[in-house]
Amino acid sequence: MKYALINGHILDGTRDMEPIEGKNVLVNGTRIEAITEELPEGYEPIDLQGRWLMPGLINMHVHLAGNGSTDMRQKDNAALVRRLFSNPITRAVVYRMVANFAEIELNSGVTTIRTVGGFRDYDTRLRDEIRSGKRSGPRILAGNMAVSVPGGHMAGSLGLEAHNPKEAVQFVDDIAAQKPDLIKLMITGGVLDAKEKGTPGEMKMEPAIIRAACEEAHKHGLIVAAHVESTEGVKAALENGVDSIEHGAAPTEETLNLFKERNAFLVTTLSPALPYALFDLSVSGVRDIDQFNGEMVFNGVVDNAKAAIANDIPVALGNDVGCPYITQYDFWRELVYFVKYVGVTNRFALYTATLRNAQLAGIGDITGSIEPGKEADLIVTDDNPLSDLTTLRNVRMVMARGRLIQNPKVKRKAEVDARLDPYLI
Numbered sequence: 046m047k048y049a050l051i052n053g054h055i056l057d058g059t060r061d062m063e064p065i066e067g068k069n070v071l072v073n074g075t076r077i078e079a080i081t082e083e084l085p086e087g088y089e090p091i092d093l094q095g096r097w098l099m100p101g102l103i104n105m106h107v108h109l110a111g112n113g114s115t116d117m118r119q120k121d122n123a124a125l126v127r128r129l130f131s132n133p134i135t136r137a138v139v140y141r142m143v144a145n146f147a148e149i150e151l152n153s154g155v156t157t158i159r160t161v162g163g164f165r166d167y168d169t170r171l172r173d174e175i176r177s178g179k180r181s182g183p184r185i186l187a188g189n190m191a192v193s194v195p196g197g198h199m200a201g202s203l204g205l206e207a208h209n210p211k212e213a214v215q216f217v218d219d220i221a222a223q224k225p226d227l228i229k230l231m232i233t234g235g236v237l238d239a240k241e242k243g244t245p246g247e248m249k250m251e252p253a254i255i256r257a258a259c260e261e262a263h264k265h266g267l268i269v270a271a272h273v274e275s276t277e278g279v280k281a282a283l284e285n286g287v288d289s290i291e292h293g294a295a296p297t298e299e300t301l302n303l304f305k306e307r308n309a310f311l312v313t314t315l316s317p318a319l320p321y322a323l324f325d326l327s328v329s330g331v332r333d334i335d336q337f338n339g340e341m342v343f344n345g346v347v348d349n350a351k352a353a354i355a356n357d358i359p360v361a362l363g364n365d366v367g368c369p370y371i372t373q374y375d376f377w378r379e380l381v382y383f384v385k386y387v388g389v390t391n392r393f394a395l396y397t398a399t400l401r402n403a404q405l406a407g408i409g410d411i412t413g414s415i416e417p418g419k420e421a422d423l424i425v426t427d428d429n430p431l432s433d434l435t436t437l438r439n440v441r442m443v444m445a446r447g448r449l450i451q452n453p454k455v456k457r458k459a460e461v462d463a464r465l466d467p468y469l470i
Contacts, residue, residue, distance in 0.1 A: 046072075046074070046089065046447065046449070047071070047072065047073050047074070047087055047088045047089065048071070048072040048088060048089050048090075048091050048444075048447075048449065049069050049070070049071055049072075049084055049085075049088035049089065049090045049091065050069060050070040050071075050072065050091050050093060050098055050423070051069045051084065051090050051091065051092055051093065052092050052093050052094055052095060053070075053093030053094075053095070053096055053097065053098040053425065054066060054095070054096070054097050054098065054429065055068060055070065055080070055098050055099075055415060056097060056098070056099040056100075056395065056415075056430070056431070057099075057100070057414050057415040057416065058099060058100040058395070058396060058399035058400040058413055058414035058415060059396065059400055059414055060392075060393070060396045060400070060401075061392075062392060062395070062396065062431075064097075064429070064431075065080070067082060068080050068081060068082055069081055069082070069083070069084055070098065070415060070423070071085070071088060072421040072423075072444070072447055073447075074447050075420055075421060075446040075447040076418060076419065076420055076421055076447065077415060077416065077417055077418065077419050077420070077421050078417060079417050080415065080416075080417065091442075091449070093425055093442075096425050096426060096427055096441060097425065097426045097427070097428065097429055097430065097436070098415070098423060098424075098425050099395070099399065099415070099423070099424060099425075099426070099430065100156075100399040100400065100412070100413055100414050100415055100422060100423060100424070101154060101155065101156025101157065101183075101399070101412070101422035101423055101424050101443065101444070101445065102154050102155045102156065102157075102376055102377070102398050102399065102424065102437070103155070103156070103157040103158075103159075103398060103399060103402035103403055103406065103412070103413060104150065104155045104157070104158045104159065104362075104363055104364060104366070104376045104379075104398075104402075105159045105312050105361040105362060105363035105402050105405070105406065106159065106161055106291055106312050106314050106363020106364065106365050106366075107150070107158040107159060107160050107161065107363065107364075107365075107366045107367075107373075108160065108161065108162050108163060108203065108365070108366055108367030109143045109146050109147055109158075109160055109163050109164075109167070109168060109171070109366075109367075109373075110143070110162075110163055110164055110203060110367050111146075111366065111367030111368070112146055112149070112366070112367070112372055112373050113366070113367075113368075113369065113370055113371050113372030113373070113375070113458065113461055114369055114370075115369060115370060115458070115460050115461065115464075116330075116369060117320060117321065117324075117329050117330060117331050117335075117369040117370075118330060118331060119237045122199065122201070122202035122203075123200065123201030123202045125202070126164070126201065126202040126203075127201075129164075130164075130165075139164060139167070140164075140167055140170075140171075143163070143164065143167050143168075143171060144171055144174075144180055144182065146366075146373045147171055147175070147180075147182035147183060147185065147373075148180075148181050148182050149372075149373040149374050149455055150182070150183050150366075150373050150374070150376075151181065151182050151183045151443060151445055151450070151453075152374070152443065152450065152453035152454060152455050153373070153374035153375070153376065153377070153440065153453070153455050154376075154377070154424040154437060154440035154443055154453075155183055155376050156183050156184060156412070156422035156423075156424070156443065156444075156445045157183050157184040157185075157186070157402075157403070157406070157408070157412060157422065158183050158184070158185055158186070159185075159186040159188070159226075159227070159363065159406055160185060160186070160187050160188045160189075161188045161191070161227070161229045161270050161272075161291060161363075162188060162190065162191040162199060162203040162204065162229050162231075162272075163187075163188065163189055163190065163203060164190070164203070165189070165190060166189050166190075166223045167189075168185060168187035168188060168189050168225070169187045169189055169223050169224055169225055171185060171187075172184075172185035172186075172187045172226075181448075183445060184408075184412070184422070184445070184446070185226075186226040186227065186406055186408070187225045187226050187227075188225055188226065188227050188228065188229045188270065189220050189223055189225045190203060190204065190205055190220060190229075191203055191204040191205070191229035191230060191231050191272070192204065192205055192207055192213055192216045192217065192220070192228065192229070192230050192231070192258055193205065193206055193207070193230075193231035193249070193250070194206060194207055194208070194231070194249050194250050194251075194254065195208060196249060197231050197234070197249035197250060198231040198233065198234055198235050198238055198249060198272055199231055199272075200231070204231045205219075205220075207250075207254055207258075209254065210253050210254050210256075210257035210258075211257075213254045213257050213258040213261075214257050214258065214261045216258075217258050217261040217262050217265070218261065218265075221261075221262070221265040221267060225267065226267070227267055227268050227269065227270055228258065228262040228265075228267050228268070228269045228270070229269075229270050229271070229272070229291075230250065230255060230258055230259075230269060230270070230271040230272070230282075230287065231249065231250065231271075231272045232248070232249065232250045232255060232271045232272060232273050232278050232281065232282050232287075233246040233247060233248055233249055233250075233272065233273050233274050233275050233277075233278035234246060234247045234249055234274070235272070235274055235342075236274075236317075236318060236321050236335060236338045236339045236342055237335060239334065239335075239338045240334075241334065242334050242337045242338065243337070243338070243341065244338070245274055245275070245338035245339075245341055245342050246273065246274030246275025246276075246277070246278050246294055246342065246345075247275065248275070248277055248278055248281065250281075252281050252284070252285050255271075255281060255282060255285040255286070255287065256285040256286055259285055259286030259287060260286060263286065268288040268289065268407075269286065269287050269288050269289075270287070270288065270289040270291050270312070271287040271289070271290060271291060272291050272292065273287075273290050273291065273292060273293065273294065274292050274293075274294055274342050274345065274346075275294045275345075276294045276295050276296070276297060276300060276345075278294065279293065279294050279296075279300045279303075279349075280297075280299060280300055280303065283300065283303035283304060283306075283307050283309055284303065286307075287307075287309065288307070288309055288310070289309060289310050289311070289312055289361070289405075290304075290309060290310075290311050290312065290349075291312045291314065291363070292312070292313075292314050292317075292342070292346055292365075293311050293312075293313060293345060293346050293349030293350065293353075294342075294345040294346070294349055295344070295345045295348050295349065296348060296349050296352040296353070301352060301353070301356050301358065304353065304356075304358045305356070305358065309358075310358070310359035310360065310361055310405050311349060311350065311353045311358060311359070311360050311361070312360075312361045312362070312363050313346060313349070313350040313353075313360055313361070313362055313363075313383065313387070314346060314362075314363050314364060314365040314379070315343070315346055315347065315350075315364075315379060315382040315383065315386060315387075316364040316365055316368070316370075316371045316375075316378060316379050316382065317364070317365040317368035317369075317371055318339050318340075318342040318343035318346060319343060319370075319382065319465075319468060320339070320369060320370045320464070320465075321335055321336055321338070321339020321340070321342075321343070322336065322339040322340040322342070322343035322344075323340075323343075323468065324336075324464065328464065347386050347387060350383075350387045351387055351388065354387070354389070359401070359405055360397065360401075361397065361401065361402050361405045361406075362379050362380065362383060362394075362397050362398050362402060363379070364376050364378065364379040370461055370464060370465060372457075372458065372461060374455040374457065375461070375465075376398075377434065377435070377437035377438055378465060378469070379398075380394040380395065380397075380398050380434050380437065381394075381434050381435065381469050382468070383397065384434065385468075385469075391430060391431050391432070391433075391434050392431055394434065395430055395431070395434070399413050399414065400413040400414040401413075420446050420447070421444050421445075421446060421447040422444065422445055422446065423442075423443070423444040424437075424440045424442065424443050424444070425440060425441045425442035425443075426439075426440055426441060427439070427441060435469060440453060
């Protein structure tokens, strides 16, 4: 189809974006053809009626294995996954669930997701079905299963358990054969992995395994993303070849220098630790230990993001979908938290979630901004997000690679909104 998006205010996604007025965006097939005052014949006009047009959002840290349960207690995820994959019927149900979650991301205004730990090869399988037009969904940069270690984060559920460097290399080879876009390592524990106060980012993966996995991934031409929630973990990850730190931890001069030396980037995820850190225990139902550790992780993520920005270290945004209270449709909250807790402007948050995320994901020449030649990944909101990012809660239009979705809908969870909305202010 050929569309002319008219009568809208345009935000192009660049770092210093200002509203572009009085121009139309012409879309021809899957791509943006022009930004012009003209309205050529042969284009179907889409009247935006004074709304705001911008690039689709890019969520850099997604697990298509969950959709924001409000149960924050510890669970045996490995046992649950074994049951889910115990027969063909449940496996088919799980795949449909994963595909549905991806479509929810799209309908919420996220036109690209980067998955960093999922069920088997489902992420690459779904990526290819969406790419071919068989299914509706966002562009997927797929990680498939992660590499963990016995007792490590997500071991036995979303992570394969490597006992030594040789096994880690074999797992990387097995995942690479599925043609993913990246490799994910689970280097430290998380909030609920900790048994004592002050140990949420305890080292799980020894440096030799990290190095072997990174070297093998790089041989396949794949970057390595790593779950890390401690300063020790950040140091070990960067010293041994990791390309992106997911989450982050309290920074030091040494870790900041390592980011620069490795040309690595930080994927800030404020959403997952917030409920553990800030909810009252009577609401969360977790242990005092979990709240203490959640606060420790949350503050570490915030401080790492602030220090990275201050030191010109590239920062991306993701919201760790699949964690409690983190739904597939609420990535916009991450932008609001980025402004509130890290102290950036609305403009910088929107730039980070669009063009900057695209650049760091290696697809900045394809998407992330409104420019001629780029794929038509666009969203429309009622109000100006430079003034109020919460307008992203209800997008009025989504276009993914030129495919138009008018008035997209997502089914919201009232309890999630009730618990999280107070933290938007």
